[in-house]
Amino acid sequence: MKIEIVTIGDELLIGQVVDTNSAWMGQKLNEAGFEVSRINSVSDTEDEILNILTETSSRADVVLITGGLGPTKDDITKVTMCKFFNTELVFSEEVFEDVKSLLKRYVPNINELNRAQALVPANCTVIRNPVGTAPVMWFDHEGTIFVSMPGVPSEMKHTMEYNIIPRLLERFKIGSIVHKTVLVHNIPEAVLAEMLEDFEETIPEYIKLAYLPAPGRIRLRFTGRGSDKAMLESKIEELVLGLQPIIGDNILAYDDVSTTEVIAKLFTDNKLTLASAESCTGGNIAHMITSLSGSSVYFRGSVVAYHNEVKQQVLGVKEEDLLENGAVSQPVVEQMAEGAKKIMGTDYAVSTSGIAGPDGGTDEKPVGTVWIAVSGPNKTVSQKFQFGNIRERNIIRSSEMAMVMLKNMVDKDLR
Amino acid sequence: MKIEIVTIGDELLIGQVVDTNSAWMGQKLNEAGFEVSRINSVSDTEDEILNILTETSSRADVVLITGGLGPTKDDITKVTMCKFFNTELVFSEEVFEDVKSLLKRYVPNINELNRAQALVPANCTVIRNPVGTAPVMWFDHEGTIFVSMPGVPSEMKHTMEYNIIPRLLERFKIGSIVHKTVLVHNIPEAVLAEMLEDFEETIPEYIKLAYLPAPGRIRLRFTGRGSDKAMLESKIEELVLGLQPIIGDNILAYDDVSTTEVIAKLFTDNKLTLASAESCTGGNIAHMITSLSGSSVYFRGSVVAYHNEVKQQVLGVKEEDLLENGAVSQPVVEQMAEGAKKIMGTDYAVSTSGIAGPDGGTDEKPVGTVWIAVSGPNKTVSQKFQFGNIRERNIIRSSEMAMVMLKNMVDKDLR
Numbered sequence: 001m002k003i004e005i006v007t008i009g010d011e012l013l014i015g016q017v018v019d020t021n022s023a024w025m026g027q028k029l030n031e032a033g034f035e036v037s038r039i040n041s042v043s044d045t046e047d048e049i050l051n052i053l054t055e056t057s058s059r060a061d062v063v064l065i066t067g068g069l070g071p072t073k074d075d076i077t078k079v080t081m082c083k084f085f086n087t088e089l090v091f092s093e094e095v096f097e098d099v100k101s102l103l104k105r106y107v108p109n110i111n112e113l114n115r116a117q118a119l120v121p122a123n124c125t126v127i128r129n130p131v132g133t134a135p136v137m138w139f140d141h142e143g144t145i146f147v148s149m150p151g152v153p154s155e156m157k158h159t160m161e162y163n164i165i166p167r168l169l170e171r172f173k174i175g176s177i178v179h180k181t182v183l184v185h186n187i188p189e190a191v192l193a194e195m196l197e198d199f200e201e202t203i204p205e206y207i208k209l210a211y212l213p214a215p216g217r218i219r220l221r222f223t224g225r226g227s228d229k230a231m232l233e234s235k236i237e238e239l240v241l242g243l244q245p246i247i248g249d250n251i252l253a254y255d256d257v258s259t260t261e262v263i264a265k266l267f268t269d270n271k272l273t274l275a276s277a278e279s280c281t282g283g284n285i286a287h288m289i290t291s292l293s294g295s296s297v298y299f300r301g302s303v304v305a306y307h308n309e310v311k312q313q314v315l316g317v318k319e320e321d322l323l324e325n326g327a328v329s330q331p332v333v334e335q336m337a338e339g340a341k342k343i344m345g346t347d348y349a350v351s352t353s354g355i356a357g358p359d360g361g362t363d364e365k366p367v368g369t370v371w372i373a374v375s376g377p378n379k380t381v382s383q384k385f386q387f388g389n390i391r392e393r394n395i396i397r398s399s400e401m402a403m404v405m406l407k408n409m410v411d412k413d414l415r
Numbered sequence: 416m417k418i419e420i421v422t423i424g425d426e427l428l429i430g431q432v433v434d435t436n437s438a439w440m441g442q443k444l445n446e447a448g449f450e451v452s453r454i455n456s457v458s459d460t461e462d463e464i465l466n467i468l469t470e471t472s473s474r475a476d477v478v479l480i481t482g483g484l485g486p487t488k489d490d491i492t493k494v495t496m497c498k499f500f501n502t503e504l505v506f507s508e509e510v511f512e513d514v515k516s517l518l519k520r521y522v523p524n525i526n527e528l529n530r531a532q533a534l535v536p537a538n539c540t541v542i543r544n545p546v547g548t549a550p551v552m553w554f555d556h557e558g559t560i561f562v563s564m565p566g567v568p569s570e571m572k573h574t575m576e577y578n579i580i581p582r583l584l585e586r587f588k589i590g591s592i593v594h595k596t597v598l599v600h601n602i603p604e605a606v607l608a609e610m611l612e613d614f615e616e617t618i619p620e621y622i623k624l625a626y627l628p629a630p631g632r633i634r635l636r637f638t639g640r641g642s643d644k645a646m647l648e649s650k651i652e653e654l655v656l657g658l659q660p661i662i663g664d665n666i667l668a669y670d671d672v673s674t675t676e677v678i679a680k681l682f683t684d685n686k687l688t689l690a691s692a693e694s695c696t697g698g699n700i701a702h703m704i705t706s707l708s709g710s711s712v713y714f715r716g717s718v719v720a721y722h723n724e725v726k727q728q729v730l731g732v733k734e735e736d737l738l739e740n741g742a743v744s745q746p747v748v749e750q751m752a753e754g755a756k757k758i759m760g761t762d763y764a765v766s767t768s769g770i771a772g773p774d775g776g777t778d779e780k781p782v783g784t785v786w787i788a789v790s791g792p793n794k795t796v797s798q799k800f801q802f803g804n805i806r807e808r809n810i811i812r813s814s815e816m817a818m819v820m821l822k823n824m825v826d827k828d829l830r
Contacts (some may be wrong), residue, residue, distance in 0.1 A: 011627050013451045014594070015442030016636065016671065018435050022456070027430030036428045037463070039456035041437070048452070071605040072626045103605075111609045133605070152628070154805055179429070190518075190548070193487040194526045211487045212426050213567070221431065256431065276719075282705025283698035286719040290697025293773055293806055301725040304691075304701040304717035306710070310759055314716070314729065344725055358708055390569060391708055 001172050002037040003029060004060040006052050008067035008077055009151060012041045021066050021156055032165050033174045044068050049080040057144045062168065064160075067151030069134035071113040078137075081148060082121045085141060089119040092126055092135070099133045124148075131158045138167070145171075176229035178222075180236045181256035184247055185217040185404055192218060195246055207236060215397045216404075219256065252404065259403040260288045266410055267298035272347045274406075276302040277315055277340035279327060280354035280370055284399045300344045305336065315339030328353050328365050330373075334382050337375035348410065349375045350402040354385075356394045370398045374405045376413055381405070416587055417452040418444060419475040421467050423482035423492055424566060427456045436481050436571055447580050448589045459483050464495040472559045477583065479575075482566030484549035487528070493552075496563060497536045500556060504534040510550045513543055539563075546573045553582070560586075591644035593637075595651045596671035599662055600632040600819055607633060610661055622651060630808055631815045634671065667819065674818040675703045681825055682713035687762045691717040691817075692730055692755035694742060695769035695785055699814045715759045720751065730754030743768050743780050745788075749797050752790035763825065764790045765817040769800075771809045785813045789820045791828055796820070 005025055011017040022039045029036055037060065042048045044067070056063040068077030082088055096118035103114060117133050120126050127136040132155035139146040147164055149156045184192060189211055196209075203209055206226050212219040222239060224232035240254060253262050267274055276285045286302035289295050303314050308327055311317040316339040321331040333353045341349035354370025361367035367389050373382035385401060387394045420440055426432040437454045444451055452475065457463040459482070471478045483492030497503055511533035518529060532548050535541050542551040547570035554561040562579055564571045599607060604626055611624075618624055621641050627634040637654060639647035655669060668677045682689055691700045701717035704710050718729050723742055726732040731754040736746040748768045756764035769785025776782035782804050788797035800816060802809045 010623075010625060010638070011636070012438070013441050013454065014445040014638075015438040015440065016596075016627060016634070018433065018438040019454075020433050023427070023430040023433040025430065026428050030429040037458065038467075039428065039434075039454075041454035043452065052453075070626065070628070072608040111605060113605045113608050117605075154803075154808065181431075189485060189487060190526060190528045193528050208425075210425060211485065212431060213485070219431070221426070223425070223429075278698075278701075282710075283693075283701025283717055283719065284705075286693075286698025286721075287702040290699075290719070290721065290771075291807065291810065293771070295697075296721055300722040301729070302698055302717075302719035302721075303729070304698065304705070304719065306701075306705065306717075307715035307759070310716040314718070314758055343729055344722070356705075356708070388569075392706065393569065395706070 001034075001061040001174065002059060003034055003062040003064065004056045005036055005039045006056060006063060006065045007039070007041045007151070008044050008049060008065065009041075010043050013043055021151065021153055024153070024157060025064060025160060028160055028165060030177065030179070032169060033177050034168065034172075035177070044076060046076060046080050046083070049077060050084055053081070053084045053146070057142065057146075060144060061172075062145045063147070064164070065146065065148045066156050069148065069150045071117055071133065077148060078119070078121065081137070081139070081146075085121060085123050085139060087121050087123040090122045092118050092120050094128070095120060095126060095135045098128055098130070098135075102130075102133055127159060127163045129155060129159055131155050136163065175225060175227050176232060178224045178229060178232040178236055179256070180222045180240055180254075182220045182240060182243055182251060183217060183253040183255070183257065183262075184220060184250050185252045187218065187247070187250050189213050189218055192247075199242060199246060202242070203239060204235065207232075207239065215393055216400045217252065217259070221256070252407070258288075259400050259407075260292060262407060263289070263403050264292050264295060264298070266407060268294070270410070270414060272410065273298055273300055273345075275300050275340040275344035275346040275349040276402075277336040277349060277351040278302055278304045279306060279311070279336070279352055280356045281352045281395055281399050281402070282306065282356075284395050285350065285352070285402055288399055300346050303340055303343070311336060315343070326365070328355055328369055328371055330371060330382050330384070333371035333373040334375070334380045337373040338380055341375045347377055348406060350406050351375075352398050352402055354394070354398060356391045357389055358391055368394055370394065372398060372402050372405055374402070374409050376409050378413065381409065416449070416476040416589065417474065418449055418477045418479065419471045420451055420454045421471060421478060421480045422454070422456045422566070423459050423464060423480065424456075425458050428458055436566065436568055439568070439572060440479060440575060443575055443580060445592065445594070447584060448592050449583065449587075450592070459491055461491060461495050461498070464492060465499055468496070468499045468561070472557065472561075475559060476587075477560045478562070479579070480561065480563045481571050484563065484565045492563060493534065493536065496552070496554070496561075500536060500538050500554060502536050502538040505537045507533050507535050507541055507550070509543070510535060510541060513545070513550075514548045517545075517548055542574060542578045544570060544574055546570050551578065590640060590642050591647060593639040593644060593647040593651055594671070595637045595655055597635045597655060597658055597666060598632060598668040598670070598672065598677075599635060599665050600667045600815075602633065602662070602665050604628050604633055607662075614657060614661060617657070618654060619650065622647075622654065630812045631819075632667065632674070636671070667822070673703075674815050674822075675707060677822060678704070678818050679707050679710060679713070681822060683709070685825070685829060687825065688713055688715055688760075689821075690715050690755040690759035690761040690764040692751040692764060692766040693717055693719045694721060694726070694751070694767055695771045696767045696810055696814050696817070697721065697771075699810050700765065700767070700817055703814055715761050718755055718758070726751060730758070741780070743770055743784055743786055745786060745797050745799070748786035748788040749790070749795045752788040752797075753795055756790045762792055763821060765821050766790075767813050767817055769809070769813060771806045772804055773806055783809055785809065787813060787817050787820055789817070789824050791824050793828065796824065
């Protein structure tokens with residue numbers, strides 16, 4: 001069976017908004033055993049919407065549509081769907097009750113536009129949307145299911161999880177799909193591919209291996225499809241075990257997890273505490289860590305020491321070392337980590353100091369030069385890296401590498 | 416003329432990777448006056464690639480393809496394109512030289528996989544790619560231009576900016592497109608739409624108004640199309656001026672800028688300095704600020720005080736206030752801002768303390784309760800907010816609202 005996603009909105013085509021909905025939907029559908037065969041982003045004009053409805057109706061069994069359902073005039077999806085399905089809008093008392101009860105917390109008076117949100121195509125099944133004012137509409141049309149959802153991510157996510165995926169599972173009997181991802185760091189893609197050349201010959205037809213590179217790491221993803229889930233799982237498990245002797249310590253995790261999740265588990269399981277002192281990463285390490293709930297168990301805080309005086313006065317970096325070596329240097333980055341560990345009273349601390357760019361580079365320390373330190377109960381280690389010219393990428397790579405260095409030290413300390 | 420974007424890769428369809436390339440391409444093409452009519456994400460199987468090539472060749476004048484060009488076995492785009500164009504792969508000495516010179520910085524030996532990257536379809540024009548090993552291929556095929564680019568964002572961006580867009584501009588004469596975005600905060604979409612109902616009647620046919628909601632703010636985007644660029648600009652300027660009496664102080668900026676960019680300009684222009692003290696935002700405010708280059712001019716640093724002891728010992732929050740009122744309280748958040756301002760020696764500081772969720776809420780302080788304070792040269796103000804249940808959203812909304820409160824105080828102080 002084929003599922004297509006259609007996201008509607010000019011803002012996607014002119015790049016004012018990144019389509020994160022499709023990726024989220026793809027992931028959840030996939031976990032449930034469904035396969036998305038295509039993602040289409042189209043303009044919110046009647047012609048384009050009608051075209052994509054016609055095309056997908058001939059290609060797909062299920063078409064999941066997001067966007068174009070808000071209360072404002074640029075949202076024409078609902079009217080266009082009526083045209084496509086040859087039906088008309090009718091007022092739904094039930095939807096209007098939902099809109100009213102949701103809005104009374106925020107706005108004193110319900111207006112005409114809110115009232116219009118309770119208009120729905122006569123031929124659809126309305127799925128109630130408890131987290132937003134736009135209704136979710138389910139259409140059964142000549143063998144294809146069309147579901148129209150709001151584009152607001154939190155509303156789409158809620159309805160997908162609680163309504164759409166359960167209904168699809170009820171409707172379709174599907175084969176199994178098994179994914180397993182291995183997280184590898186610090187090996188370039190072509191080198192890794194060469195290392196795995198013989199290994200890849202041993203992968204059976206029904207299992208696929210994909211290389212997904214990201215700054216500083218590569219995710220190796222195995223995907224198996226078939227009717228026998230247990231067999232797929234055990235075969236993939238066997239393949240994953242076969243990677244260990246080839247890749248060794250460069251395997252960071254055996255899950256599709258972020259480096260931050262690896263750290264979170266390590267610190268929580270071992271009841272350790274962590275702090276950070278950040279210059280070039282500017283708070284990104286703290287932000288990555290605290291984006292995960294439960295981080296307060298092990299993470300005590302961070303000093304973002306952007307200005308040198310903050311490095312001195314808050315973290316206790318020695319003035320002479322700043323003057324002699326500059327902020328981007330081994331003594332400074334090590335004192336930053338040690339200072340953070342001390343003032344926050346933690347077991348470990350990581351620190352970064354570098355030139356994120358695009359300006360600020362010199363011949364001696366070009367843009368992308370980054371010092372990273374980790375200080376633990378036994379010692380402080382530091383390393384210099386030469387990343388590239390792109391600020392955003394340098395911030396991410398520095399943060400990732402700090403986590404990898406931290407993991408290596410904790411692993412050794414625990415041995 | 417119609418441009419379509421095709422992004423290739425299973426990782427997009429199963430949601431392991433968010434397609435940020437398309438948004439970036441859409442934005443740059445738009446700035447150059449081109450319009451993207453559709454974005455298609457397809458699986459990296461021969462069938463799917465052949466299908467989308469066939470479909471787009473009948474719909475579009477230009478098809479921009481990214482992904483599926485890496486050195487590993489899961490990348491089959493090049494072979495499939497040969498099949499579609501009925502041609503074969505030939506070895507390009509020129510591309511091989513580029514690959515070698517790029518790789519010698521990173522890897523000691525060029526391997527067979529790298530060598531294979533120099534194979535290109537015989538009928539294409541090769542565009543050299545100085546920032547990566549995958550060549551860029553330009554095909555003129557039965558009235559449609561196909562360009563195949565690597566999926567690595569930095570490589571795609573480089574070739575789009577320096578090669579593809581200039582070539583397209585040379586090839587096509589196009590009409591003008593003018594965009595203008597007004598950033599509005601703190602008015603719900605339906606309320607804003609009602610406020611603008613009469614105003615919208617005055618907008619001419621050739622100008623379109625779109626509402627783009629994001630947590631805590633809405634971007635109003637005017638888009639004008641036509642042959643007379645100056646006329647479009649002046650008409651849109653007139654419309655934007657007409658918004659001021661209706662929306663007033665809730666207009667945060669007259670550009671498609673982030674709240675952070677508004678703050679950056681305000682602080683840099685007025686030679687002011689800033690610090691932050693973050694609990695529930697966990698470093699996100701510092702991260703947002705330092706993501707922009709040039710931020711070191713006004714931003715001195717942040718204390719991410721996740722643990723209460725850090726609030727006390729680094730920021731000087733009084734123990735009795737923590738005990739009496741809890742960390743999520745007015746006295747604590749105000750002392751955090753004042754503490755940050757003091758230890759970093761800045762003109763202003765913002766602080767946040769709240770329950771980001773999903774756990775940690777109580778009857779009295781449910782998840783989403785957030786206190787935000789701003790401390791300036793004259794006073795400290797604070798406000799309590801009740802956001803929702805989603806951690807990620809609460810972190811963003813708190814950060815955004817802290818910036819808005821900061822902007823309001825600085826604006827008043829400067830009057």
